[in-house]
Amino acid sequence: MTDVAAAAGVSHQTVSRVLNGSELVRADTRARVEAAIAELGYRRNNAARLLVTNRSRRIGMISAHLVLHGPSMIAVSVQDAGHKAGYDVSLVAVEDFSTQSLREAVGRLLDEAVEAIVVAVAHREALEQVRSLDAAVPIVVVQGVSAGQPMAVGIDQEAGARLAVEHLLDLGHRHVAHVTGPLEWVEAGQRRAGWQLAHEERHVLPGPELAGDWSPKSGYEAGLRIAEDPDVTAVFAANDGMAIGLIYALHAKGRDVPGEISVVGFDNVPEAPYLWPALTTVDQEFSLLGRRAVELTLQALAGDLDPSTQLIRPALVLRDSTAVPRLG
Amino acid sequence: MTDVAAAAGVSHQTVSRVLNGSELVRADTRARVEAAIAELGYRRNNAARLLVTNRSRRIGMISAHLVLHGPSMIAVSVQDAGHKAGYDVSLVAVEDFSTQSLREAVGRLLDEAVEAIVVAVAHREALEQVRSLDAAVPIVVVQGVSAGQPMAVGIDQEAGARLAVEHLLDLGHRHVAHVTGPLEWVEAGQRRAGWQLAHEERHVLPGPELAGDWSPKSGYEAGLRIAEDPDVTAVFAANDGMAIGLIYALHAKGRDVPGEISVVGFDNVPEAPYLWPALTTVDQEFSLLGRRAVELTLQALAGDLDPSTQLIRPALVLRDSTAVPRLG
DNA sequence: GATGAAATTGTGAGCGTTAACATTCCGCGC
DNA sequence: GCGCGGAATGTTAACGCTCACAATTTCATC
Incomplete structure (x- = not known):
């Protein structure tokens, strides 16, 4: 960053401002800085940034059985919705539901400084356990959701x-x-x-x-x-x-x-x-589910803990495997 | 960390040593530090650590079409193998193969300070593009691999x-x-x-x-x-x-x-x-593929750029959809 | 041309960790 | 009891960034 500042003939702070899209930079200064950035192929160091801002713009997701249709669709949709909202999504897959392994999964995410955790594990006890771990970050549940649960989106x-x-x-x-x-x-x-x-x-x-x-x-x-x-x-x-x-x-x-x-x-x-x-x-409708989950997460991050449970209604698709029963 | 050090009556450096499993800490000191850590529920801040060590222990993966069987299996298997080798795996899914979108995907991973990138995109041009982006980190290809390609594992x-x-x-x-x-x-x-x-x-x-x-x-x-x-x-x-x-x-x-x-x-x-x-x-055999990919990545990280291409042989599974042709 | 307010830019500190080096401790041989 | 050496611990300076604030420039106004 210092190099960029030197190349553009400004201070490191001005470079920082350009990077963060601040309004308070004159157009020609910005251009000069941007040129220097391109020239030097500079990339901002996120670790340093995170260190001072304490905002990782990353949400974590715990998932299981990614080989199954439902879980994998949910994983993809949450990931996708997260990216669209400007968040990175870290996925960790758990293989069993021991306290041990869930604690480790949560730990891994916490180590990555996630701001919230989306749990997509339909296992009854596992869900309770993750909840009880209370990890100082909001937890949103997207699978294995039942009505009346706080911070949860699911399909009915x-x-x-x-x-x-x-x-x-x-x-x-x-x-x-x-x-x-x-x-x-x-x-x-x-x-x-x-x-x-x-x-x-x-x-x-x-x-x-x-x-x-x-x-x-x-x-x-x-x-x-x-x-x-x-x-x-x-x-x-x-x-x-x-x-x-x-x-x-x-x-x-x-x-x-x-x-x-x-x-x-x-x-x-x-x-x-x-x-x-x-x-x-x-x-x-998994894609809707993913979007809702991310919305809810963002809301939680904004301090608005929604106690209601959103349930998405599924739809029956009629094809040829059902018919009127044969008489007698 | 300072808090932990104070609680254990040692310096922050000693805490750091305990955290990193250094030999040079007396058993009782270590015990005291560990107690303090548990007591305070302390977690090491990875951003700060990364900032100074410059080692993220994270590898990135670019994937596409995660809804399809093959790609999703590969994603899961690489992720899994990575975790087992002590690496986090960041997955970013691309939706199209424009230079733009690939560049963005690589950028996103680079921003996360990945040490290497595993590309699981079978799209011909996309592969070449990612390669040509030359991202200062080793790139391993696991899909769309052909014989004679350097740094690639695939299924034949x-x-x-x-x-x-x-x-x-x-x-x-x-x-x-x-x-x-x-x-x-x-x-x-x-x-x-x-x-x-x-x-x-x-x-x-x-x-x-x-x-x-x-x-x-x-x-x-x-x-x-x-x-x-x-x-x-x-x-x-x-x-x-x-x-x-x-x-x-x-x-x-x-x-x-x-x-x-x-x-x-x-x-x-x-x-x-x-x-x-x-x-x-x-x-x-996707799980083998994942393991091989991670092995290769670790090798590359160790500076050993394997120019050979490993191809895993698939197997035919005989069931009932084939038969001797009907005569005439 | 002086004045002041607003716009723009710069300065210094500090985020939490590790690396490098400095210091202290401890036990041993003489 | 002294000095010595290695083990154990401590101190200080980065890492690259943003924040809070300070300094400077710009420009409209009189």
Whole structure:
């Protein structure tokens, strides 16, 4: 910086002012400084800057299971929204949810001087733990959110599940079976709750519940069991991956989808329209979620701690994997 | 730090030594300092540290198309391998490949004081541009790599494509059609080259070539065309997503897979085994790629600029979407 | 041309750490 | 008991930037 100042014949402070877009610099001085900067290929040293301003313009994000559609979409969307708001986003992926590993993740972010942390971990206990760590910076939750939580934006999983189940009941199915996600995931619990509620509201008993873990394989295994059960005419799988495994099992067992059994997924992965049959599923608007999360974070940074929970409503996407149940 | 020093009754330098694991601190002094640190909940300020050491222990990564399987797997694996080597990894996603936007991405990373940059952008021109930007830090390329490139690790796309095509020819297909990825992508070109070469080697003419863009939709469109062509009995799709769209189109047109037409994909996405039919495809070992990339980066940081290109060999995964061609 | 207020520029200190060097401590041999 | 040497600790000066304030210039006004 001193070099630039010398080259432009001004003081280092004037260079600093130019860099920060201050109004108080005469146009020709600014031009001279900018020329010198370009000339010398100078870059401002952010460490020094951070040291004195104490503002990193960086927000941290804790994420898990980045291989899954939802988490990865959320990570990308938050990152993107953050950049657009002039923030860098540091992502740290955790592999397990031990206090140890979460503490380490938070520590890592704090070491990077993040101004806030966005937690995108749907694991019930993990969420509580991160919250209880209270890290002197605002924490915003974007996944595994339930109504009434402060500083949280999420997608209304329960509503999405109801959309799916009600669609099947509307078609005339007596009840709907459900392949759950791993129930330590808040989302999995919420989708399951939506499935139950939709039945309760119509005063019918839900169909059988099978445990899955998001993987196509677990959907496949559930499908093998469902194929044996003549009572089941409709299944709501808690995500598209399991729906794919499920349908595969049904095909393998000679059961037609949707002729004999209707299937609805959750996520609307890009290949959903091209599965055979094209998958009816629930679409979540992740990019909106990312934007909202960053908005909320910025708000928190401005000292405005919003105690309300924003829930984005998902939408049902009708395709070919659901049909009126075959009579008799 | 001063506070900690005061609390422990030592000088700040001693605290610094404890923090850096220096040998020259007596055990009881160290214990006292550590107690004070825990007591006060002190965290070292990395900005100040970076300012004086000039070592950020951070590597940057430029990535694109994080929604696609390959890029996202690579991003995760590099990040992971980096963390394990004690480095933070900053990811910046670019959306287009203009000089402008790449320059900005590199700039953003440089501003974060990264010690090296891993470029995971398969776009031909983009790669050259980033290289030509010469950013005073080592640059390692992990995607869109071809043999003979310095400082690069990649997966041998051409070999993978040959595996796929040779398998089909071995089954007895006269030739193989190909749905390409967008040809600005190095990978797309390499897979296409492998497809051509496999034919050349056997002195047969390749089947028709159709242009795709990685999306299931483009695979679907290609599929509609292929379904009309009685000559085509086998197709190599440049990724699984297009293979899915392709198979959907064939089904929709009443063509059986693999009975009438065999299909091979590329990527081995998690749902591949559960598609109908289960997809024969080429598997790439992304986690190994990430580790190799980080190794190479560390080597470069140690001043050892490896001019050789490491290519990881992919593997063919046989499933049910390929079969011996129907006679006549 | 003097005056003063506003616009522009400069000066010095300090952010929290590490590096380099200086100092103190401690135990040992004579 | 003295001096010596290495171990342990302390002191001081950067690192490159912004902040608060001081100094200078500019320009309209009379």
